[in-house]
Amino acid sequence: MKKILFIYLSLLVVSVFFSCSQKSADELAREQFKLSENASVNLEIKKLRKSLEIAKTDVEKADIYTKMAVINSEKGNVKELIKTATEAIKYQPNQYMSHYLLGKSYIAAGRYNDAVSELEISIDLKNDFAPAYFELGNAQYKKFNYSAAKINYKKAIYYDKDMIDAYNNLGVLLTLSGDLKGAESNLKKCVKMNPDYAKAYKNLGILYDTKMKRGSEAVQNYKKYLSLRPDSPERGLVKLWIATLGG
């Protein structure tokens, strides 16, 4: 028994040592910087601008510019996102996050080829980075390259089983390419993962309404969507669809 306990403890020590030596928690936090749901965006940007003034090393500057790029990405400010991500890459060219953010910004700016190449660099630097596969899927979709888009959404899901947006996008893509069962299963997965994920109900409604001709299920999903998004910009439209289906 003592021997087993000793082996177990030894294994634990070895595993802790290896996990620590791979990457420090700080390093991970810096790379995976994410704006929290309740973050004060203004305050965060002000803080980062201030810290940029006193940043000494290129690594510090790259880190700050990356964080600024994350915030600009959340805000959807494409011009600032391109600038900050480019600056981050200038100071530290091998940071996967900055290439990912720059790629994302290029999609929004309509530069899909540039987006693909930046996202591929990001994936080369970190080949299990699910968000980069997801955005690569989006870029391929915009280039009408549906098969490549599908592959990348699936890879995003493979590396992050909880990436609800990837299931949703895959569902939409499969609807457009005629794999209705696949579409239904992916969209249903979204609402199972998060019953408040409104857009999946709308997408399911459209799938049942226009493709599978299952009117009552369409109405049910449209209604659920409206209950979750009572002030959505297309509420009038969705209500009309419900009325047309006799709901």
Next chain:
Amino acid sequence: MKRAIYTLSVFIVLLVPVLLLSQDQTASQIRLAVVSFDDSLTAASEKEGGGDNAASMIEALFKSIERFYVRDRGAVKSYISALEKVQAGAMNPESMKGDPASLKIDYLTVGTVSKVNGRYEIDARTVSVDNMIIVHSHGASSPSLNDAVEDISWYIKEKFNREYVKERQAADEERPTVTVFRFRDFNDRAGKAGYGGSFAEILNSQMGSFLSISTIERKYSKALINEKILEMAGVIENDESGKNFRDRGIQYKVEGDIRVFSDMITLNYRVYNTSDNSLVYIGSRDIGSSKGLRPAAWSISNTIEDVLNNRIGVLKVTTVPAGADIYIDGKLEGKGPAQISVMSGKHILGVKLDGYIPYKGEIDIQTRAIAEKSVTLREVPYRMLQNAMDYERKKDWNGAVKAYTDFIKEYSDTREADSAYYRKGHIEMMYLKRYKEALATFEALVKRYPDTIIRAEGYYGIMRAYEFVGNREKAYETRNYILSYYGETNAAEEAKKLNY
């Protein structure tokens, strides 16, 4: 009998001028009908049902002003019903074009009532029946529906007259045509807040108030792309709406998204040219709360007006090789190839890439044209640097310094010039013993900050030069500076060796 003929004659004599007068008056009047305002944008406004109320108040106002000829809503009911069917995608949009002769109206007043955070957002737009171009619009925000309508009424009374409409419709064909397509509620918070629908309406009204652009009423234009499959949400849209807009003479569409955070709301907007779906302009604006939606729409609409009148132009830059940094007036704007929005007029375009000679040149952004510029960068002539190094190998130090100086003079903007500065300073200090010149060279190198990437080495050169001229205090000060600011560099490791 005679009496009857006499009475009839008198009646005709009196009636004809009255009829003529009334016809003349109608001809000079602005002939319109008011459509029930859409209150279904938000659940709160729909529950209250303020749309009919607002429309009735506006209709009553029009009726009370002599310059308007107002047809009752009931009289144009079938037309309005067709309009609604088209909006729902159930009827061909062509059928919406009215026949002014049978309708006896030239304009329709449409509007929306929404309720955002307890405040009413009301917008009223009068559009031409023929082409759905907005000829008059105004919107107002207020905690009271009556106050908001009152505000709109003032503008109708004071500003909406024949002359104004004439001015709006003069030379319509020369004005860019635009429509506000949609604003999506992007993040979760935005989805719950639901500002997208109201904001699109507000922006639509603001855009409709410009004389220099023709804004097509979005109720009409949105019907053109009413395909359910395109409403699937998630994947960034791949819609073909551009073609539909283009076929109906709408040259530009505006769309965007709204993102809500705990301390701000961000409004992102994009202007597309419908002829090729190309992005003409991209902008972003932050506001503190939903009260800022209308002022922000005003500011955004002004920017869009500038864009559409090409006060802001588009510059397409292609660089060879691709991936070079593009600067406009010294500000980094992206990597080539790129499409950049620039104020019209003259600017300095800069293109830089490591290993290549930077390009700098003047560009003229013209109105109503896309400026295209292709920049082919020349490689840095490494032969010149090679020559300098050959001099070094031969220990011809003066020859090497001259060769480096020539390179710096010619290619000062390149990264390679940093190395030339460093080698020059090093030779002056270590072999020619011209310490003051070396100091000047190293100082010139560090002043190239932030462009130079070898600033730590530059400071190290300064430290050594001070050491050689016997200024220990300055040498030590520079040493400490290197250790504080460039502690992780080789220069710092070397600097540590200086110990008095």
